[in-house]
């Protein structure tokens with residue numbers, strides 16, 4: 001168990017949980033509402049590696065029963081002291097299919113009929129096997145002022161974000177909550193959870209980079225609306241593997257080295273930076289392609305990059321990202337939206353980015369309690 005605090009506040013009347021089942025660890029955040037503010041009761045993280053015979057920080061692909069064991073272990077953990085079972089659960093972006101499609105401008109009722117038909121083209125499995133949702137992306141009030149020629153010709157069409165979840169995925173998550181005796185009333189794709197905990201009413205496009213263990217997720221958000229999403233099949237685990245392989249050290253030692261020294265280590269005369277950059281430069285160059293494509297399509301620059309996920313805790317990563325993006329780069333501060341004791345300020349800033357999804361889920365459940 002990595003981070004925890006307990007019993008900091010007198011017992012809240014109604015607390016809620018946000019649960020993020022990542023590939024390397026489960027993150028759990030318990031919030032309650034006091035005087036109209038979201039207050040942090042407790043939070044914790046449980047590494048899943050040991051449930052798969054692997055080390056802490058290592059990615060896993062666990063069967064449902066092991067995940068249930070892990071959640072139950074976490075709910076029992078006295079140090080974390082989770083008291084609520086009322087929750088929401090995040091679903092990984094990798095389990096979803098998402099696309100922004102263009103449709104001719106038409107009546108809402110017509111769209112409701114046409115979108116599922118159109119969506120078939122973008123969903124590689126039979127439509128009967130998925131649960132489909134969509135969202136019409138509002139038009140810019142004044143797109144001509146800054147849009148590219150392509151964007152101008154697109155004005156007579158509308159953009160629709162389609163989101164599909166495989167029914168098997170939904171059943172899997174239902175089984176997890178039922179067997180863990182959790183009271184979940186929603187599953188939410190992690191992107192939307194992160195957006196809730198990270199965004200701050202920014203007007204200009206923002207790129208959120210979630211640096212997980214197995215994969216890196218990229219989301220471009222403009223005026224609070226998801227405009228583009230991508231997944232890169234490289235994550236912080238690749239950095240550990242590279243360090244282990246190149247330096248001839250165990251995965252556990254490599255994981256420790258990565259967390260301890262980040263980009264600033266020198267081992268056997270080799271700078272960790274040179275090895276870590278093999279992964280980072282790939283990830284950031286892919287991210288730059290996404291930014292450029294967005295710029296080309298909509299004529300707008302990404303004005304800020306926000307890093308979240310455990311991989312963003314890597315020492316020195318912000319500087320590398322700044323060089324790569326030539327724009328403002330910050331690490332996300334999801335706990336910034338909740339009230340927490342002052343003495344935790346530093347630890348919450350440091351570990352916060354890893355909890356962006358879990359905080360976002362808990363914030364939604366708290367809103368739904370009103």
Ligand SMILES: Nc1ncnc2c1ncn2[C@@H]1O[C@H](COP(=O)(O)OP(=O)(O)OP(=O)(O)O)[C@@H](O)[C@H]1O
Pocket residue numbers: 021022023024025026057058092211212213214215216235236237240255258259260262308309310311312313314315354
């Ligand atoms: N201080 C640190 N420095 C460098 N890397 C770190 C640090 N803390 C955690 N990590 C890395 O972050 C990764 C875990 O991040 P996170 O918890 O966001 O992933 P996850 O949600 O389990 O994975 P995914 O989102 O890919 O399913 C691990 O690879 C871990 O080694």
Ligand SMILES: [Mg+2]
Pocket residue numbers: 022023212213309357
């Ligand atoms: Mg994750």
